[in-house]
Amino acid sequence: MTLVMENVSKVYKDGPKEFKAVDHVSLKVKQGEFIAIIGPSGSGKSTMLSIAGALLSPTNGKILLDGENIEELSPKKVTKRRLEKIGFVFQAANLIPYLKVKDQLNVINVIAKNKGQARGKDLLRHFGLAHRTNNYPSELSGGERQRVAISRALINDPKLILADEPTASLDSKRGREVVEMLAAEIKNRGKAGIMVTHDERVLDVCDRVVEIRDGRLEN
Known part of the structure; x- marks a missing residue:
């Protein structure tokens, strides 16, 4: 599994004015x-993470997921690829308040038409x-809610994991536990992973750190 972003830009227009949220970004994330x-x-x-996850279309550039150009797919197929290949972990756990933990995972199986109850049990145990x-x-505690959110993101065994500030609502210990869990899943199961973060305390868990300023990658 690889993710390749080639010369990607996202431009927003307000009348005659333009704002480049992402400016000619190229990035490759390899398996593991x-x-x-x-x-x-x-x-x-x-914005860059949303484009990588096919939640937002770029103004220019290509997004290749396992060699497939996402921008060339129909909206229906893009939605299908997200369900099949991409797992999202957000800053807030975004759990459904009236569903029990086991049902938070099962609802994804219903949407994706999968039979993954056994995997759901395995993830919660793990x-x-x-x-x-x-x-x-x-x-649940904050850390437990985020672990449920991670389990939900992994229920379809996605090939790409995208995490947006996953430690923001957690203390130092719980935040590190969450990131280490994500890293282990990515490395042990051959996935690709991107985490957007302000938390410098967990950067050592990652294989590589990339800085973005004014929409452009610095390194």
């Missing part, structure tokens, strides 16, 4: 590689949540 994207607020980190399967989000 976990990279961090850092940069000041407003530098284009989240992330130390086997005793929480019948709890609601309000009954």
Whole structure:
């Protein structure tokens, strides 16, 4: 699994004015590689991640997922690829408040028309949540909620994992645990991973750190 971004730009227009949120970015993430994207607020980190995850179309450039140009697919096929190949972890766990932990994962199986209940049980066990399967989000700690969110992101065994500030709502210990879990999944199961973060305490867990400023990659 590889992700390749080739000369990608995202331009927003406000009348005659233009703003480049992402400016001619090229990036390759290989199988088993976990990279961090850092940069000041407003530098284009989240926009870049949204483009990588096919949530946002670039103004220019190519997004290649396993050699397939996402921009050449129909909207229906893009949605299918996201379900099949991409797992998202966000700053907030975004769990459905009225669903128990086990059902947070099962609802993805229903949407994707998968039969992944056994994998859901395995993931919850793997992330130390086997005793929480019948709890609601309000009954979980912040770290537990984020671990459920990671389990949900992994339920379809995606090839690409994208995490947007996954430690923002966690203390130092829990934040590091979450990032180490993501890194282990990426390395042990041959996935590609990108994490946008302001948290310098977890950068050593990543294979590579890339900085973005004013929409352009610095290194």
